[in-house]
Amino acid sequence: MIPTRAPTTEGVALAARKVAEILPAPPLLPLEVEGRTIWCKAECLQPVGAFKIRGAWHRLTALTQAERTAGVVGVSSGNHAQGVAWAARRLGVKAAIVMPVDAPEVKLANTRALGAEVVLYDRPGGEDRDEVAERLCKEREATLVHAYADPWIIEGQGSTGTEIAAQMAVLAGGPPELIVAPCGGGGLTAGLALACPNARIVPVEPEGWDDVCRSLAAGRIERVLPDAPATACDALQTPATRPINFAILQERCPFGVAVSAAEVRAAQRLAFAKLRLVVEPGGAAGLAAVLAGKITLSERSAVVLSGGNTDARAFVRVLSTAD
The missing domain is CATH 3.40.50.1100 (Rossmann fold)
Structure with missing residues (x-):
C-alpha cells in the first residue's frame, strides 16, 4: 500500500515549488541561546499549525x-x-x-x-x-x-529545509550547518536531510518514545518499548520509523536526542515569552534539546518549531506552572 520509490532531492525541489505557489513561507525568527543566535522556523504558523501541510x-x-x-x-x-x-x-x-x-x-x-x-x-x-x-x-x-513512510510526504516535509536554507542565506549569511527538529516517524528529518545535504540533522524525541534515537545507535530499526510512558508529545508517538525513512536518517543523522517532559515545558514557555509563539509539546521538542544543552550548536543553527495545536487549558497550565 505504501509506494516503494525512494524520495529524491529533485522531489523536494518540486515540492518546494508547489508549496510556494499556495503558501507564504513561515518566518525564520532569531533567538539568543548561549551567546549565539539560533534561527527558529515557525511552522506552528502554518494554516493547520504544522509543517504537515x-x-x-x-x-x-x-x-x-x-x-x-x-x-x-x-x-x-x-x-x-x-x-x-x-x-x-x-x-x-x-x-x-x-x-x-x-x-x-x-x-x-x-x-x-x-x-x-x-x-x-x-x-x-x-x-x-x-x-x-x-x-x-x-x-x-x-x-x-501515510504520515511519514511515503516518498511524497518526505519530499514535501523537506520543503521546510529548502525555505530555511533560502532564509538563512539572507539573514545569517549562509546556509544552515545544523538543523534540529522534532521527530516522530522521521518524515520531517528525512526530508530535511535531502533538502540540506551539507547540514547536520538532529532528530529529537520525547523520553520513552525515542525509537529513532535508539535505532540510530543500534544501526537497525527499533520499536518503541511496550512500557513507554505517557507523554504530552502526542504528535511524536509513533511506534517505529520505517525503512524508507531510516535509510536516509542512518546515512545523514549521526545521533538523535531525547528530552524530558520538563525540558519540553520549559521550551514552550520560552517560545511564548521570547518569540510570542504558541507551540504544542511535540513541536517544542527540538528547542527543548537546544535549551537543555544536549546539542552542540554550530555557527548557523536552525530549529523547527512545529506544531501549534494545543488545547488552551493545557497550554495555560504549562505557562502557569514552573518546574
Whole structure:
C-alpha cells in the first residue's frame, strides 16, 4: 500500500515549488541561546499549525484522477490529519483520517471542521492504527497517505529545509550547518536531510518514545518499548520509523536526542515569552534539546518549531506552572 520509490532531492525541489505557489513561507525568527543566535522556523504558523501541510499537499496533488475520485485515508494523532484534510478540501477529495481516541480535542475538532471523516481507534487499548487504515483502504479502494513512510510526504516535509536554507542565506549569511527538529516517524528529518545535504540533522524525541534515537545507535530499526510512558508529545508517538525513512536518517543523522517532559515545558514557555509563539509539546521538542544543552550548536543553527495545536487549558497550565 505504501509506494516503494525512494524520495529524491529533485522531489523536494518540486515540492518546494508547489508549496510556494499556495503558501507564504513561515518566518525564520532569531533567538539568543548561549551567546549565539539560533534561527527558529515557525511552522506552528502554518494554516493547520504544522509543517504537515507540506507533505499532504505534495502527496495529494500527485494523485491520479481515479485516485482522487476514490479518496484517501490518513493516520494521525492530529497534525498530519489536518494537513491531509486541508489539502483534500482544497482539491475536492474525500478524506478519512484514522485518529486515536485520546487525541487532543482541538485536533479532532479541527480535522472535522476541515471536512474530513474521523475514524477513531483505541490507542490506549492497543488497537493497531495501520490495520484500521488498511481495512478502510481495501473497503473504499482509497489511497493511503501515510504520515511519514511515503516518498511524497518526505519530499514535501523537506520543503521546510529548502525555505530555511533560502532564509538563512539572507539573514545569517549562509546556509544552515545544523538543523534540529522534532521527530516522530522521521518524515520531517528525512526530508530535511535531502533538502540540506551539507547540514547536520538532529532528530529529537520525547523520553520513552525515542525509537529513532535508539535505532540510530543500534544501526537497525527499533520499536518503541511496550512500557513507554505517557507523554504530552502526542504528535511524536509513533511506534517505529520505517525503512524508507531510516535509510536516509542512518546515512545523514549521526545521533538523535531525547528530552524530558520538563525540558519540553520549559521550551514552550520560552517560545511564548521570547518569540510570542504558541507551540504544542511535540513541536517544542527540538528547542527543548537546544535549551537543555544536549546539542552542540554550530555557527548557523536552525530549529523547527512545529506544531501549534494545543488545547488552551493545557497550554495555560504549562505557562502557569514552573518546574
